[in-house]
Amino acid sequence: MKVPPPLSKFVEIFSALPGIGPRQAIRLAFFFVEQGVAFENEVAKTILALKGIKTCRQCFYIHQNESGLCNICSDKNRNQNLIAIVEKETDLMSIENIGQFSGRYLILGDLKKTGVLETGQKLRLNSLKDWIRKEQDGKIEEIIVALNPSLQGELMTNLIAEEFKGLTGKISRLGRGIPSGGEIEFADEETLGSALKRRE
Amino acid sequence: MKVPPPLSKFVEIFSALPGIGPRQAIRLAFFFVEQGVAFENEVAKTILALKGIKTCRQCFYIHQNESGLCNICSDKNRNQNLIAIVEKETDLMSIENIGQFSGRYLILGDLKKTGVLETGQKLRLNSLKDWIRKEQDGKIEEIIVALNPSLQGELMTNLIAEEFKGLTGKISRLGRGIPSGGEIEFADEETLGSALKRRE
Numbered sequence: 001m002k003v004p005p006p007l008s009k010f011v012e013i014f015s016a017l018p019g020i021g022p023r024q025a026i027r028l029a030f031f032f033v034e035q036g037v038a039f040e041n042e043v044a045k046t047i048l049a050l051k052g053i054k055t056c057r058q059c060f061y062i063h064q065n066e067s068g069l070c071n072i073c074s075d076k077n078r079n080q081n082l083i084a085i086v087e088k089e090t091d092l093m094s095i096e097n098i099g100q101f102s103g104r105y106l107i108l109g110d111l112k113k114t115g116v117l118e119t120g121q122k123l124r125l126n127s128l129k130d131w132i133r134k135e136q137d138g139k140i141e142e143i144i145v146a147l148n149p150s151l152q153g154e155l156m157t158n159l160i161a162e163e164f165k166g167l168t169g170k171i172s173r174l175g176r177g178i179p180s181g182g183e184i185e186f187a188d189e190e191t192l193g194s195a196l197k198r199r200e
Numbered sequence: 201m202k203v204p205p206p207l208s209k210f211v212e213i214f215s216a217l218p219g220i221g222p223r224q225a226i227r228l229a230f231f232f233v234e235q236g237v238a239f240e241n242e243v244a245k246t247i248l249a250l251k252g253i254k255t256c257r258q259c260f261y262i263h264q265n266e267s268g269l270c271n272i273c274s275d276k277n278r279n280q281n282l283i284a285i286v287e288k289e290t291d292l293m294s295i296e297n298i299g300q301f302s303g304r305y306l307i308l309g310d311l312k313k314t315g316v317l318e319t320g321q322k323l324r325l326n327s328l329k330d331w332i333r334k335e336q337d338g339k340i341e342e343i344i345v346a347l348n349p350s351l352q353g354e355l356m357t358n359l360i361a362e363e364f365k366g367l368t369g370k371i372s373r374l375g376r377g378i379p380s381g382g383e384i385e386f387a388d389e390e391t392l393g394s395a396l397k398r399r400e
Contacts, residue, residue, distance in 0.1 A: 001296045004264050006249040013246045018231050019224050023290075030289045031218050033253050033262055040251060044244040046213045049206040051240060053233050062233055064204050089230045090223075096201045109234075 007033075058131065060107040060124060061092055072096070072104055079103045081141035083128065083168075085160060087111055087153075091146065103144075108156075111147065115155045125163055132167045142170040149176055207233075258331065260307040260324060261292055272296070272304055279303045281341035283328065283368075285360060287311055287353075291346065303344075308356075311347065315355045325363055332367045342370040349376060 003011075007029050015025035032040055053062050056070035063070035072078060082103030086092050092105050106128050108121050117125070132140055145160050147153035161171045176194030178187055187195070203211075207229050215225035232240055253262050256270035263270035272278060282303030286292050292305050306328050308321050317325070332340055345360050347353035361371045376394030378387055387395070 001293045003293075004253055004262065006246075006252055007262065010246050010250060013243055018227055020220075024219050026290060027218055029250065030262070032247065032250050033255065037251050040247050043213055044247045046206075046210050047232065047240050047244045047247070050210060050229065050232050051237050052206055053204055055233065062204065062207065062230070088227075090226060093201045093203075 058127075059092075059105045060109075061089060061105065077102075080136065082144070083140060083142075084144040084146045085128075086146050087148065095146065103142075108147075111152045111156055113152065115152060117156070117159060125160065129164070129167060138167065140168050142172060143168045144172050144174070146174050149174070258327075259292075259305045260309075261289060261305065277302075280336065282344070283340060283342075284344040284346045285328075286346050287348065295346065303342075308347075311352045311356055313352065315352060317356070317359060325360065329364070329367060338367065340368050342372060343368045345371065345373050347373070349374070 003026075007026075010029045010032070011022060011025040014020055014028055015022040020028075032043070052064055054064065054068070055061065056063050056073050057068045058073045059070060061070045061072065065071070065074060067074055079102045082101075083106055084092075084095060084101060084103055085106045085108055086095065087108055087110065089107060092107060095101050095105075106124060108124060109118070112118060132138060143160075143164055145157045147157055157173055164171060175198055176191060177198055178184060178191065178195045184192065203226075207226075210229045210232070211222060211225040213225075214220055214228055215222040220228075232243070252264055254264065254268070255261065256263050256273050257268045258273040259270060261270045261272065265271070265274060267274055279302045282301075283306055284292075284295060284301060284303060285306045285308055286295065287308055287310065289307060292307060295301050295305075306324060308324060309318070312318060332338060343360075343364055345357045347357055357373055364371060375398055376391055377398060378384060378391065378395045384392065
C-alpha cells in the first residue's frame, strides 16, 4: 500500500538510524502525525539544538568548549600518562561514573564485525600516537584497552596492543571475573577460568 | 556523569517515543552528533515535512487531500455498508495489502492494558455511530472488529459489539486458526479449537 512521500521519506531516514527497523520507523511516523505539528516542531528543534555539540579533537568525546577539547581533556589534573581506549561514548561515561579513573580517554568508535580497524579508527589511533610522540616524549606509562570482552574486542585489543608497542610502558585490559550479583553456576568457562586465575 | 543540556533534552524527548528507551535515546544522540550538522538538518527537515500529512476525519487514517478524507474514504467504489474497525494504521495497511477487502475502516488507536475504551476511542466510535445514523439511515450491513486476538482484543471486541447493537446487521471478527506455515504441534488450545470448529 502506498504511503504519502513525506511518510516514506521519514521511514527511509529513521529506519537507517541505529537500532530502529522499518516497522518501528513506520510506527514512529504515525506517532508523529498523531501528535501533531507542535510536537513535530519540538522534536525538530531538539535535533537542531545538537548542532552546538562538538567532538573533542583529542579523545572524540562530546563537548561545547571553544578550545576544541572536552572537559576531561582540558582538565589539567587528569593523568596524561594513562589512557583508556574505549569503544563508545557510553563506555567512557560508565567508567567516569565510578570516579576511580584519573587518566584520559580515546573513543575508538563502534567495532565492526569484520575484525579489522576502519579508516576512521586508524586515524584516531594515529592521532593518539602522534600525541604521545610530540607531547609525551614518545612514551606514556599505560594504555588500558577497555573494550568489551567479546571475540571482536579480543581481536581489536591484540591489534591495538601491537600498534602501541614502544609507545607505552604497559598495555592492560579490564579484569575478567564473575560480575557482582552474577552466579557461578551460569558463568561461562572462560569467565570462571579468569575469575579463578585472578582471585584476590 | 553530566552531559550538555542539548543532549539531555534530546534524550528526554526521544526516550518518550514509542519503543525507544533511555539507552537507545543516548545512543541516537551520540550518533546524530557524530553524523554532523548536515545529517541533523536532514532529519529535522524530514520530521517537519510530516506537517503536510493529516488524519482522515472519517476513519483517522493519514492523507494529504484537501477534502479532509483519506483516499479510501473518498473512493466511491468502496462498500459503505462494510466497516472494519482496526487498532492501528499498520493493521489497515496489512488488510489493504491483501486487496480482498472492499469496505472502509475505522482506526481505533492503541488498545490500552486497562481493558476500557479511552476518551479518544469513544469519540471515534461515536463518530462512526453518527455517520451510520445520518448517512446510512441508521444501519449498515456489517462491522468487522479486526482487533488482535489477545485478551485485550477480546474484551474490546465485546465492548464494541455491544456499542453497535442495532446499528449493524452483523458484527464479525477475523477467523481464528492455524496460520500458514504454522505447526499444529505448537498451536495453543484455543487456536486449535477454533481451527477445528471452523474447518473448511
